[in-house]
Each structure stands twice: as structure tokens, then as C-alpha cells.
Amino acid sequence: MITTPITFDLVRGALELEPTDRGVLPHRLPAWARTQYDDAQMTMVESQPSGVRLVFSTRATVIELETLPTKRDYTGAPPRPDGVYDVLVDGELFIQLTAAGGDVIAIDLMTGATETRQGETQTLSITGLPAAAKTVEIWLPHDETTQLVALRTDAAVEPVPPSGRVWLHHGSSISHGSNATHPTGTWPALASARAGVELLNLGYGGSAYLQPFIARTIRDTPADLISLKLGINIVNSDGLRLRSFTPAVHGFLDTIRDGHPDTPLLVVSPILCPIHEETPGPTSWDLSALAAGELRFVATGDPAEIPAGKLTLSVIRAELARIVARRAASDPNLHYLDGRELYGETDNAAHPLLDDLHPDGPTHQLIADRFAHHAFESKGPFTS
Template sequence: MITTPLTLDLVRGGAELEPVGHGSRLRLHRLPLPYRSREADAQLTMVERQPSGIHLRFRTTATVIVLRLHATRVSYRGLERARGQVDLVSLDSDAPLAPIDDPRPVWVHHGSSISHGSNAAAPTEIWPVVAARAAGVQLRNLGFGGSAMVDPFLARVIRDQDADLISVKLGINVVNADAMRARAFVPAVHGFLDTIREGHADTPLLVVSPIHSGIHEKTPGPGAFDPDSLREGAARFVATGSAAEVARGALTLEVVRDLLAGVVAARSDDPALHYLDGLSLYGADDAVAHPLPDGLHPDTETHRLIGERFAAAAFAAGAPFGR
């Protein structure tokens, strides 16, 4: 068997490969080191090394290919959880593996745990991958569970990426963390888009609002685990905020959609900036036919539905990413 060194010309869709375990393993990272070490909190540190969208790409005549991984499972007491982190150990084959160029357009997408792929059964079943495959583009997935907070440094990461197409799906994490009020959210989004435009002045840029989630449509965060569900060995989420706070600027999903649409409308001098209502990807009617198992995250079938709808809305002829 031939052992092929694991490098970024074979391992696509990430930022860095970090030697760990005395160099016996390579840890996948989706954020560059300066941002990981300086600005990522514990949640983002955990999720950015979960390899959503990262894949191997090569040409070979091999009939046997063996990829060895070292898996880590992050779990909660009393709850079953799938493994979410893997380090690369080795790549072996019975014929040489050669890196190949990928001429397809690069789509950089940023979002929350839904974009990250929570509750999907496999990495190829998450909605951004479904959409990327349907559209024939390369995906760089910057979906980070619990961490789409309109952080300025994430805008700088996107600014500095090679990208032919960019989308940002914002709002749900800000709501379920009760992280901002309307007064702070609107200028934060403007600043986020301004920073992206510093590196991508004319790149098609799509702002996507949250999909339907009944718990937060009219009720602000914080979100929390439903104690009754935990006693049943499951995990469901509830909103713990008060609807009365909306009048004082608290954010709900309904409010966020209106604010994001307003931000894009106020930037009408940017012809490459577009808005997509998340309800067109998954709305109240869909919640009846395809309920979110935990109140926030789609199951595999619903990821597929969202991905197919996004591909049609974003990549079709005449759409924001249409070619």
C-alpha cells in the first residue's frame, strides 16, 4: 500500500491542518489560527474543527483506498450523540493518489448549526452540500453551531477567502442567545456586509434570513433545553424570553426577517447584494409536514428539502447565483 501525505491540495474545504498527538494526527480547522486563538470562544473552538463541508479530492486508478481517522464524541449526560469531530491519521491506497484542480465556482456560505448540519444523518446530507451538488459548485462551509453571531472577525474571514459566490444566513443564533437588541443588530449587519465588500466588491452576495422555528417566531430568547425532554432522554429546545420585550427591541425571528430585508433594501446601490426569505426554504406549512425534531434543527429529509429549494432559489437562471 502507498501512504499519501495529507495536505490541503487533497483535503479541500478547510483552512488548516494542525499536527496533534505528537504529529501522529492532523486536526481539521475551518478557521485560520489567528482567529481561533484570539476571538473564538469555547463553543466556536469546538465546532470550527468539526469538518462540515471538508472532503478529499484526487485522481487515482486505485481499487483500495483506506482513510484512517481518530474520532471524538462530544456528548451530554443521558443523551445519545453522534461523533462530531475527527482527526486524520493516514491515507493509504494500492495506487498513487494525485491532487486535481477544481474549476468549479467557489461558494462561501456562513450560517448557524442548521448550515453546519445538525441532525443530518451524514455529511453529504446537510443542506449546503445538497445545494452545492445540485448547482455544481465548490462549497466552503462556514456554518458554525451556536456561533453565527454577526461577529466582525467572521466577516474578515469571508473577506479574505477566494469566493465566486457568498451567502450569509443570519439571525437564529442572535435570537436564541438573546445576544442583541434591534438597535445593535442592524448596524452590526451593515458592518458585516461592509467588511465582506472590502474584499469582494462585486461578488454576488446573498443575505438569507432564518427558516421557520415555532419557538422563536414571536418569542425572544434565550433558548434553553426543555427539562421534560431531557428527562425523557431526548433534547428539545424552548424559548424563555418574553414577547413583551419585543416592544423594547428584543429580537424574534419575525423581527429579524424584517430587519434583514430592511438592511438589504437600504443598500440598493449594491446591485450584487440580494435577500432571500428563509421562510421560502422552510415555512410554517413545512413545519406541519416536516416538524423540526428538537424545535430548531431539521432532520435529514428536511435538510434535503431545504438544500433543493435553496439551489432553485439561488442558482437557477436569473437567480442571484445564476450563471
């Protein structure tokens, strides 16, 4: 077996590879940005490799990938399934694998306290591959922090230059892939495959707060197409009021435009989420559901405070539409999409959100198909 160093030319979807004492850790934020926050949730989700994949050409019939996964154990909640690795050969799914073991972070949902237990590395074995030259993609688990330890093959591997336009997408947990069952089953991955573009997924579960360091990261990252799915986490956290939300959106867009003055830029408002359509945040755990062993969410804000500036999804959609319409008068490459075009009231009746906040796997497919149609087809803003 040949051991090939895991270097940046074999990895797509990451902005940085951090050497550790056990391997290399893909990051979806650069080091300078990671110094600008002290938040355990952000630290966790940016290191979860949604959209990150190894891509190489080879004649190998056997591939071994040694990894160190980090599992999450939520106290009192049902065990989480192991993260899935999707292996594609020449663009087609060849096999799906999981890696048991690894490190474990125990999280107390009530107090937020965490405890980390170290485990052993795991080796995935991919066998029965055709001996002909082929392109292999190994998509890492979208919701499981994964250190890459070693890549071993029975034939040499070579980097494959990216082909197609680069689509950079930023959003929250739904964009990250919450409740999708495998990494190529998140709606951004599905939409990128349908459109034939290279995905860079900067969706961060529970962590899309219009942070300036994310805007600067997008500004400095090469991309041919950019989309921003904004709003739900602002309501979840009750983090802003209307008076501060509006200039924050303008500032976020201004910073991105400093580096991408003419790049097609699509602002997407939140999909339908009934608990927050007319009720502000913050969002909280549904304690009665948790007592029954289920993870569900509830809105705890007071609608009477909306006139004073409290935000709901309805308020945010109206404001995002107004902001984009005003800016588009002098920025013809700026566009808006109402998130309810991707998932609305009829869809909620047929495919209710699993935990009242996140879509299931089939709904990710639905959202992907509609986004691809609106953005990449039918003379949409990303039409080539």
C-alpha cells in the same frame, strides 16, 4: 500500500490544516481568528469538518484512511451515533463508513462542564474500487471533529484541481448540518451538488453571532459566490438588541465587501422556527423532555420586551429585508431571501423540526432543493 502525506492540495472545504502530535486537524477558521475567541462551543464546531473532504485521483482498488475522531457524550441524553464518512467515486456515492472509538468529550448539559478521555485512532478500509482512473472524494463527518492520521492506497494518488465556482456559505447549526444523517446530506452539500459548485461551508453550530473575525475571514477567502444565513443564533443567545443588531449587520457586510466588492452576495433570513417567531430568546433546554431522554428546546424570553428592542425571528427578518433593500440601491450584487421560502408554515406542519429547532434529513433535502432553485436557477442571484 503507499502512504501519501495529507497536504492541503488533497483537502477541500478547510481553511487550514493544523499539525498535531497525532495527525493533522482540519480547521474551518484560520489560526489568527481562533486567537480572537475563548469559547468552547466555537472551538468545537469550527473543528467539526462540515463540507471538508479529501479529493484525489487514483487507480487504487484499496484505500485506507486512518483517523482520530472526537465523540461527544451528553450526560443524560441518548448516545450520539458515530459520524459518517461518505465515499464518492466520480461523483457517485460508493460506500458510507463509520469510525468507532477515538477521543470522547463528556458534556454536562446542566453545568457545561466537560471532561476529555483519550482513545485510539481508527482505520477505515475502502475496498472493491474499480482499477480504472477515477476521482475519489472522502467527505469527513460533518459534526464530529476528525484528525487525519494517514492515507494509504495500493496505487499512487494525485491531487485534483477544483472545478467550478466556489460557493462560500456562512450560517449557524442548520447550515452546519445539525440532524442531517451524513456529510453529503446537509442542505449546503446537497445544494452545491445540484448546482455543480465547490462548497466552502462556514456554518458553525450555535456560533453565528456576526463576529468581526468571521467577516474578516470571509473577506480574505477567495470565493465566486457568498451567502449568509443570519439571525437565529442572535435570538438563541439573546445576544443583541435591535439597536445593536442593525449596525452589526452593516459592519459585517461592509467588511465582506472590502474584499469582495462585486461578488454576488445573498443574505438569507432564518427559516421558520415556531418557538421563536414571536418569542425572544434566550433558548434553553426543555427540562421535561431531557428528563424523558429527549433533546428539545424552548424559548424563554418575554414578548412584552419586544418594543424595548428584544429580537424575535419576525423582527430580524423585517430588519434584514430593510437593510438589504437600502444597501442594494448602490450594491446591485446584494440580494435577500426570506428563509421561510426555504421552510415555512406548511412545511412545519408536514415536517416539524425534530427538537423544535433543527430540521431532519429529508427537510435538509427540501431546503437544499429550494435554495438551489432560488439562488442558482430561474435567474437567481447565483445564476452563471
